[in-house]
Amino acid sequence: xxxxxxEERETTRMEAFSDGxxxxxxxxxxxxxxxxxxxxxxxxxxxxxxxWPAIFALVTSFVTILIMWMNHHNMFNYIxxxxxxxxxxxxxxxxxxxxxxxxxGVVADHILDGYAGTAAAIYAGTFLIxxxxxxxxxxxxxxxxxxLGGDVTDEQVTTITKxxxxxxxVYAAALGVSIISxxxxxxxxxxxxxxxxxxATLGK
Amino acid sequence: xxxxxxEERETTRMEAFSDGxxxxxxxxxxxxxxxxxxxxxxxxxxxxxxxWPAIFALVTSFVTILIMWMNHHNMFNYIxxxxxxxxxxxxxxxxxxxxxxxxxGVVADHILDGYAGTAAAIYAGTFLIxxxxxxxxxxxxxxxxxxLGGDVTDEQVTTITKxxxxxxxVYAAALGVSIISxxxxxxxxxxxxxxxxxxATLGK
Amino acid sequence: xxxxxxEERETTRMEAFSDGxxxxxxxxxxxxxxxxxxxxxxxxxxxxxxxWPAIFALVTSFVTILIMWMNHHNMFNYIxxxxxxxxxxxxxxxxxxxxxxxxxGVVADHILDGYAGTAAAIYAGTFLIxxxxxxxxxxxxxxxxxxLGGDVTDEQVTTITKxxxxxxxVYAAALGVSIISxxxxxxxxxxxxxxxxxxATLGK
Amino acid sequence: xxxxxxEERETTRMEAFSDGxxxxxxxxxxxxxxxxxxxxxxxxxxxxxxxWPAIFALVTSFVTILIMWMNHHNMFNYIxxxxxxxxxxxxxxxxxxxxxxxxxGVVADHILDGYAGTAAAIYAGTFLIxxxxxxxxxxxxxxxxxxLGGDVTDEQVTTITKxxxxxxxVYAAALGVSIISxxxxxxxxxxxxxxxxxxATLGK
Numbered sequence: 001x002x003x004x005x006x007e008e009r010e011t012t013r014m015e016a017f018s019d020g021x022x023x024x025x026x027x028x029x030x031x032x033x034x035x036x037x038x039x040x041x042x043x044x045x046x047x048x049x050x051x052w053p054a055i056f057a058l059v060t061s062f063v064t065i066l067i068m069w070m071n072h073h074n075m076f077n078y079i080x081x082x083x084x085x086x087x088x089x090x091x092x093x094x095x096x097x098x099x100x101x102x103x104x105g106v107v108a109d110h111i112l113d114g115y116a117g118t119a120a121a122i123y124a125g126t127f128l129i130x131x132x133x134x135x136x137x138x139x140x141x142x143x144x145x146x147x148l149g150g151d152v153t154d155e156q157v158t159t160i161t162k163x164x165x166x167x168x169x170v171y172a173a174a175l176g177v178s179i180i181s182x183x184x185x186x187x188x189x190x191x192x193x194x195x196x197x198x199x200a201t202l203g204k
Numbered sequence: 205x206x207x208x209x210x211e212e213r214e215t216t217r218m219e220a221f222s223d224g225x226x227x228x229x230x231x232x233x234x235x236x237x238x239x240x241x242x243x244x245x246x247x248x249x250x251x252x253x254x255x256w257p258a259i260f261a262l263v264t265s266f267v268t269i270l271i272m273w274m275n276h277h278n279m280f281n282y283i284x285x286x287x288x289x290x291x292x293x294x295x296x297x298x299x300x301x302x303x304x305x306x307x308x309g310v311v312a313d314h315i316l317d318g319y320a321g322t323a324a325a326i327y328a329g330t331f332l333i334x335x336x337x338x339x340x341x342x343x344x345x346x347x348x349x350x351x352l353g354g355d356v357t358d359e360q361v362t363t364i365t366k367x368x369x370x371x372x373x374v375y376a377a378a379l380g381v382s383i384i385s386x387x388x389x390x391x392x393x394x395x396x397x398x399x400x401x402x403x404a405t406l407g408k
Numbered sequence: 409x410x411x412x413x414x415e416e417r418e419t420t421r422m423e424a425f426s427d428g429x430x431x432x433x434x435x436x437x438x439x440x441x442x443x444x445x446x447x448x449x450x451x452x453x454x455x456x457x458x459x460w461p462a463i464f465a466l467v468t469s470f471v472t473i474l475i476m477w478m479n480h481h482n483m484f485n486y487i488x489x490x491x492x493x494x495x496x497x498x499x500x501x502x503x504x505x506x507x508x509x510x511x512x513g514v515v516a517d518h519i520l521d522g523y524a525g526t527a528a529a530i531y532a533g534t535f536l537i538x539x540x541x542x543x544x545x546x547x548x549x550x551x552x553x554x555x556l557g558g559d560v561t562d563e564q565v566t567t568i569t570k571x572x573x574x575x576x577x578v579y580a581a582a583l584g585v586s587i588i589s590x591x592x593x594x595x596x597x598x599x600x601x602x603x604x605x606x607x608a609t610l611g612k
Numbered sequence: 613x614x615x616x617x618x619e620e621r622e623t624t625r626m627e628a629f630s631d632g633x634x635x636x637x638x639x640x641x642x643x644x645x646x647x648x649x650x651x652x653x654x655x656x657x658x659x660x661x662x663x664w665p666a667i668f669a670l671v672t673s674f675v676t677i678l679i680m681w682m683n684h685h686n687m688f689n690y691i692x693x694x695x696x697x698x699x700x701x702x703x704x705x706x707x708x709x710x711x712x713x714x715x716x717g718v719v720a721d722h723i724l725d726g727y728a729g730t731a732a733a734i735y736a737g738t739f740l741i742x743x744x745x746x747x748x749x750x751x752x753x754x755x756x757x758x759x760l761g762g763d764v765t766d767e768q769v770t771t772i773t774k775x776x777x778x779x780x781x782v783y784a785a786a787l788g789v790s791i792i793s794x795x796x797x798x799x800x801x802x803x804x805x806x807x808x809x810x811x812a813t814l815g816k
Binding site: 429495 | 624627628631632634635636638639642643645647650655656657660670671674675678681682685686689809813
């Protein structure tokens with residue numbers, strides 16, 4: 001006879017599975033960091049400097065996925081039960097988490113060349129779809145308090161719903177801006193990430 | 205003195221271990237997504253288009269493994285104890301989970317060339333063996349309610365047993381079809397995955 | 409106030425950490441399976457046949473690590489407390505788990521060429537050291553029931569201690585045999601793995 | 613109704629997530645171990661000898677990360693609650709854990725060539741920043757017992773705070789020494805790791 005309810009156990013298992021995907025996605029980019037090629041006239045420090053896109057991509061996507069993880073963690077302080085639809089939506093969300101190192105790498109490689117616009121469009125577009133899935137997952141779970149913990153208030157739900165609205169709007173704007181300037185588009189996205197990082201860090 | 209029974213603890217550990225394998229297998233394919241080669245006359249968008257087999261393989265095998273994970277998760281709502289035989293069978297199952305990214309990649313590379321039949325046969329054959337292992341695991345666990353939770357009814361067991369029968373039959377058919385048309389064979393398999401996705405998502 | 413004792417919590421965390429390493433080590437070898445090179449006069453099936461060492465290495469090391477995991481899992485049914493020395497010994501054990509895909513790959517590549525003896529010596533030597541670490545870990549934990557659960561009997565300890573003795577003896581023998589025949593040495597090792605697989609699967 | 617408090621659950625989830633990152637970072641380096649190239653006049657043993665930097669890097673960074681994990685584990689015997697700032701600091705710490713295989717690999721490749729100083733500076737510098745983050749995390753958690761368990765004494769806090777002071781001082785010294793001798797700098801760092809390994813292993 002266990003003191004842990006089946007619902008609690010189920011939710012915990014899904015969190016642990018999600019955490020595994022987050023942890024792996026955060027770690028894989030280190031495989032792109034290689035001992036830089038050095039040769040006649042190229043020192044180790046110079047070699048490392050040419051690796052800056054890989055280092056920038058690692059740090060950026062590590063921090064981006066960390067912030068997603070923190071928000072995922074926070075969301076599951078409210079969602080305390082799961083059903084099969086939630087499992088599927090959560091899986092879709094993780095697919096986009098897994099794509100983040102790839103899209104970040106494309107941006108790091110091309111943000112300063114002629115393909116900055118295309119790279120930024122891919123980056124913004126992927127985040128846009130992910131933010132829509134995220135909102136869908138939250139709306140599904142919170143409608144009529146379907147999967148929420150018993151102590152969650154309507155006011156809390158409304159606050160979070162509003163907070164989550166910001167992302168798709170800004171990512172859609174960033175996607176539009178990418179037509180004009182890839183660099184500006186990426187800067188907007190990183191600012192949104194910083195905003196969510198700050199709210200996730202400073203929120204109560 | 206713990207409130208968690210040893211049986212519960214054991215089962216939870218095996219679930220967590222399985223989840224780790226699922227999570228890694230789902231994530232590894234992102235390593236095949238590389239910044240596409242671009243050069244004179246090849247733009248970034250054109251380069252990405254030539255990567256479609258890798259992207260298709262990532263999404264397909266991510267969703268396929270996600271559905272397997274959901275079904276694994278559901279099955280372990282009924283199986284609430286483990287023994288050493290189950291641990292071994294479960295490990296065999298995970299071996300085929302781990303092979304999924306590879307077989308999916310082979311299909312994505314060859315579905316439109318002269319080797320579509322061979323690729324589809326490998327794909328169907330691997331899923332066929334896996335579905336047999338899956339059925340064996342369930343039969344072993346459910347016979348005489350050997351490893352099931354105390355509250356599982358005979359009717360539930362029968363329903364699941366019937367549901368699991370579908371897979372090996374269809375995979376055997378897909379294996380046969382691959383002799384005639386690789387593409388048709390793969391379409392059948394993806395439809396089965398969708399069927400299990402829908403039952404896993406919509407089932408009670 | 410939690411119903412889970414701190415000792416229980418600590419042990420669970422070390423198990424989960426170990427499981428992560430086991431799961432990753434089992435999964436990584438799939439990265440060596442690549443869509444085989446095909447060209448004029450080389451069909452997909454022929455290409456796959458030339459990949460047999462990679463496939464053999466994946467299956468062999470997957471099953472080997474699975475059996476180690478099962479034995480690790482069984483051992484921690486007896487060891488119910490941890491201290492810092494155990495954490496370090498367990499870490500050393502995991503280092504050899506992580507090396508298994510590499511040593512298995514070397515064997516698969518060379519078992520049929522002139523370096524079979526060297527490859528088998530590396531394989532046997534690594535397993536020999538690992539089995540010594542494993543025995544050391546068990547002796548440390550079981551001496552005076554230092555870290556065992558309260559319900560473990562002296563008889564159980566003696567049975568397991570004897571069972572664990574087998575491995576270093578056989579691996580030392582396999583290391584010796586590798587001087588004469590690499591293939592014979594590897595066959596011995598795989599038979600020991602099968603023996604542990606059977607005892608782990610059929611034992612009570 | 614669960615017997616596990618929400619605070620306990622939250623802390624456990626962050627520990628599990630961290631463990632995932634530790635486990636993956638420890639395991640990834642095995643991907644750098646490849647069956648060595650052999651050819652006319654190069655035997656398998658000779659080929660393996662030329663791989664010593666990769667093997668040295670694997671073992672060194674495996675043990676280094678293992679020791680970090682043990683210290684992380686020990687620290688979270690005292691920290692029993694988390695907040696969002698701690699989640700972010702902990703994430704930053706993990707970023708440096710993930711970088712360890714890369715920096716260790718650079719050192720292994722260059723410690724005996726003309727770039728030993730640069731490699732050692734990168735190695736020492738990364739550890740210096742990490743040790744500062746580590747101290748920051750501990751100071752934040754322990755100030756006024758903000759996030760500590762109820763049974764932690766002031767004396768314990770003081771002891772740990774002093775112990776953690778050692779690292780940044782020594783890494784700063786190692787960074788200075790790297791200007792004169794890369795090898796000496798790396799030796800200092802490995803001695804510090806050994807010191808922490810011994811205190812983590814032998815401490816009460």
